[in-house]
Amino acid sequence: MADKIYRINMNDLSFTIEDVPSEWMGLGGRGLTSTIVAKEVDPQCHPLGPNNKLVFAPGLLSGTSAANSGRNSCGAKSPLTGGIKESNVGGTTAGIMAKLGIKALIIEGLPQDDSTFYHLHVSFEKVEIQQVPELVGKNNFEVLDHMLAKYNKKVAVMSIGRPAEQKMLISNISVKDPKGKLRSHGRGGLGAVMGSKKIKCITVDAEKFNEASANIVDPEKFKEANKVFTKALQENPISGEGLPAFGTNVLVNILNEAGALPTRNFRSGQYDFAENICGETMAENIKARGGSTTHGCHAGCVIQCSQTYNDKDGNYLTSGFEYEMIWAFGANFGIRDLDLIAKIDALMDDLGVDAIETGVTMGLAADAGILAYGDGAKAYEILANDVSNGTPLGRIIGSGCANLGKLYGLVRVPVVKGQSIPAYEPRAVKGQGVAYATSPMGADHTAGYAVATNILNSGGFVDPLKKEGQVALARNLQIATAAVDSTGMCIFVAFPALDDPKCLPALIDMINARFGISLSGDDVLNLGANILKTERAFNIKAGLTSASDRLPEFMNYEPLPPHNLVWDFTNEEIDEFWNF
Amino acid sequence: MQEIHITIKLFAQYREERFKVEQRKIKKGTSAKDIMDVLGISEHKLPLGVLMVNSKHEKEDYILQEGDTLALFPKVGGG
Structure with missing residues (x-):
C-alpha cells in the first residue's frame, strides 16, 4: 500500500x-x-x-x-x-x-x-x-x-x-x-x-x-549503498572523530581564533572567556564528572555528536548541549560559567524556546538595559518566571530580537527577515553572511553552511575575509542543502559529502534503490534548486522583496574587531544569488 | 643565529599530551610545518585541518615572524 x-x-x-x-x-x-x-x-x-x-x-x-x-x-x-x-x-x-x-x-x-x-x-x-x-x-x-x-x-x-x-x-x-x-x-x-x-x-x-x-524496491542495492555511505560518515575526520569527541561545541575555539565568534551582541569576533565555554572544556568536564560525550538525536545515527552533561557532583544537568546555544548565552550574552549555561539549556528545553532566538534576544536585552551582560542568574529568572508566565517583560523577550530592538529603539539588531543571526559573524565569514541574507528562511546557518569552506577547510577553501567566490559558494551550498533536507539526512552528512566523492553518489543510490527510480546527481541538484525557488516565490507573494535579502545595516559601517572589516557587498552583488 | 618569539595554540585532540598554549623562541626562517614536525603533529593520526596565523588561514609553508600566533586544529566541524 x-x-x-x-x-x-x-x-x-x-x-x-x-x-x-x-x-x-x-x-x-x-x-x-x-x-x-x-x-x-x-x-x-x-x-x-x-x-x-x-x-x-x-x-x-x-x-x-x-x-x-x-x-x-x-x-x-x-x-x-x-x-x-x-x-x-x-x-x-x-x-x-x-x-x-x-x-x-x-x-x-x-x-x-x-x-x-x-x-x-x-x-x-x-x-x-x-x-x-x-x-x-x-x-x-x-x-x-x-x-x-x-x-x-x-x-x-x-x-x-x-x-x-x-x-x-x-x-x-x-x-x-x-x-x-x-x-x-x-x-x-x-x-x-x-x-x-x-x-x-x-x-x-x-x-x-x-x-x-x-518496503525497499531493491534491497541488495540499498544495503550496498548504505554500507558505502556509512563508511564515508565513519571515516571522515569530522563526522567520524571530531564530532563524537567534542560535539558541535568544538566550534567555539576555531571561530574565536578566526575572529568570527559574535561577542557581546555582535560587537567583536573574539570572546576573552572562550576557553571557559569551549568544546574541549566541555569534554574535560564530561570525563571528570561522568556523563557521555556521545549521544545520537535519532535512531540510526552513526555520528553521535550530542552528549549528556552533568554538574560538578555528577548530577544530570542537560543533554543536547549544542554550540549555538552555548555561544548565544556564552560569548554573545557574556556568561562565563558553562554549568550555568547548561542549566539555562535544560530550562529552555522544558519551556520549548529556540536557543538561538532566545539567546540573541537576551544579548540585545543587555543592550536595552533590561539586565547586565553575563548575568546568567537573572536571565534564568526572566525565562523561568517572566517568559513562562507571560508577564509583560516575558512577552517582550518572547517576541524575539527584532521586536525587542524596535521597542527599545536599538540599531545594533542582529536579524535577517526578523530572525536572529546564529553563531558565525557575517563580517568575518562572508560566505555565511551571503547565506544568511539570501536564505528564504531568514538568518539560518543550516540553510547553507559556508563556514565549512570559509573556516573549516571542508570542500576546499574560500577566504572568509574576502568577497570573491562567496555568492557562488552560498548558492551551491543552499541548493545542495535543500536537496539533503528532503532526504531525512542529518546536515552533518555535508562534511563527508564535501570531501569524499563516494558519499553523495551512495546517498542517491539509496534513494534510487528504495523507490526503484534512477535519479542522477543533476536531478537531485535540480530538486534543491526548485525547492529554493518555490520558497522564494512564496516569500515574494507574502510581501518580502529583494530588500529583505539584506544583513542589518550596522554591519555596513561598524568594523568588527579583530579584523576590523565591515559587510561590503553591494545590493546588486547579493541579488546575483538568485541568478540560477 | 637570530631568534624570534611566537605563541603556539593547539586545539581539540592536538592538546592531548601536549599543551593548550605556549610561548616559544624559535630560529628565524622557521616554517609552520617545522613547528608541526617538532610537536609531532605532522605524524598525528588526525591530519591537519586548519592552520591560522594571527587569526588568518595560512598554509604549512608559512614562514613565522616575530610576535606571530600560530594556531593548529585537526579537522573539526559542527553547526
Whole structure:
C-alpha cells in the first residue's frame, strides 16, 4: 500500500486520509513541506490565523536503515519572519511516521472552542483528537512524562510548552529523542503556530503499522549503498572523530581564533572567556564528572555528536548541549560559567524556546538595559518566571530580537527577515553572511553552511575575509542543502559529502534503490534548486522583496574587531544569488 | 643565529599530551610545518585541518615572524 497524506482539520476536529498526489511522490522532508505550504497556504495569511497550516514530513529515506536518516521536517508560514519556514529535527517522529506510511501530516484550521488545548494521537489509519485541560499550562517534560505513562516508551511525542501556548515568537516544537530527552523544531516560531491551533501535543504510535511502507524496491542495492555511505560518515575526520569527541561545541575555539565568534551582541569576533565555554572544556568536564560525550538525536545515527552533561557532583544537568546555544548565552550574552549555561539549556528545553532566538534576544536585552551582560542568574529568572508566565517583560523577550530592538529603539539588531543571526559573524565569514541574507528562511546557518569552506577547510577553501567566490559558494551550498533536507539526512552528512566523492553518489543510490527510480546527481541538484525557488516565490507573494535579502545595516559601517572589516557587498552583488 | 618569539595554540585532540598554549623562541626562517614536525603533529593520526596565523588561514609553508600566533586544529566541524 502506498504512503498517504494524513490531514487534520481543527475547525471541526476531523481527519481524512488521502492518496499522495503524483507531483508530491518524489518529495520528502523540506521539499514536501515547502511544496505543500506553497500550494495550500495563502502567502498573505496571518501566520497565527485560521488559514495557516502546520505540515510535518519525514525525509525520503526516513524509516529505512539508512544511516542518519531520522530527520523530520516541519513547515508553515512563520510568524517570526513572515515568510515560509522549514525546520527539521532528529528525535523519533520521522522514523515512526514513515513506518506508518505517513508521507505528510497536514494540520489546518483553528478549533471553534479555543478555551482549551488538544492532544492528537496519530496511529495507523486513525487520528484521535482529545481535549487535554489537565496539560494546559504545563511545560514539555511534564507533558512528555504524561504521554509516556499513557502509552508506551516507543510512542513519538511532539509538544509545546507554556511560551508556545501564549503564541510567543521564540517558541518551538519539542520532540522526544531516543533517550527520552528533547530535541526541537527550533526556528521561526513554529511553536506559536501549533499553539494557535490549540494543539498541546501530538503522539505518533506505530504499534500497528503499514508493512509495505518499509518496503525497499531493491534491497541488495540499498544495503550496498548504505554500507558505502556509512563508511564515508565513519571515516571522515569530522563526522567520524571530531564530532563524537567534542560535539558541535568544538566550534567555539576555531571561530574565536578566526575572529568570527559574535561577542557581546555582535560587537567583536573574539570572546576573552572562550576557553571557559569551549568544546574541549566541555569534554574535560564530561570525563571528570561522568556523563557521555556521545549521544545520537535519532535512531540510526552513526555520528553521535550530542552528549549528556552533568554538574560538578555528577548530577544530570542537560543533554543536547549544542554550540549555538552555548555561544548565544556564552560569548554573545557574556556568561562565563558553562554549568550555568547548561542549566539555562535544560530550562529552555522544558519551556520549548529556540536557543538561538532566545539567546540573541537576551544579548540585545543587555543592550536595552533590561539586565547586565553575563548575568546568567537573572536571565534564568526572566525565562523561568517572566517568559513562562507571560508577564509583560516575558512577552517582550518572547517576541524575539527584532521586536525587542524596535521597542527599545536599538540599531545594533542582529536579524535577517526578523530572525536572529546564529553563531558565525557575517563580517568575518562572508560566505555565511551571503547565506544568511539570501536564505528564504531568514538568518539560518543550516540553510547553507559556508563556514565549512570559509573556516573549516571542508570542500576546499574560500577566504572568509574576502568577497570573491562567496555568492557562488552560498548558492551551491543552499541548493545542495535543500536537496539533503528532503532526504531525512542529518546536515552533518555535508562534511563527508564535501570531501569524499563516494558519499553523495551512495546517498542517491539509496534513494534510487528504495523507490526503484534512477535519479542522477543533476536531478537531485535540480530538486534543491526548485525547492529554493518555490520558497522564494512564496516569500515574494507574502510581501518580502529583494530588500529583505539584506544583513542589518550596522554591519555596513561598524568594523568588527579583530579584523576590523565591515559587510561590503553591494545590493546588486547579493541579488546575483538568485541568478540560477 | 637570530631568534624570534611566537605563541603556539593547539586545539581539540592536538592538546592531548601536549599543551593548550605556549610561548616559544624559535630560529628565524622557521616554517609552520617545522613547528608541526617538532610537536609531532605532522605524524598525528588526525591530519591537519586548519592552520591560522594571527587569526588568518595560512598554509604549512608559512614562514613565522616575530610576535606571530600560530594556531593548529585537526579537522573539526559542527553547526
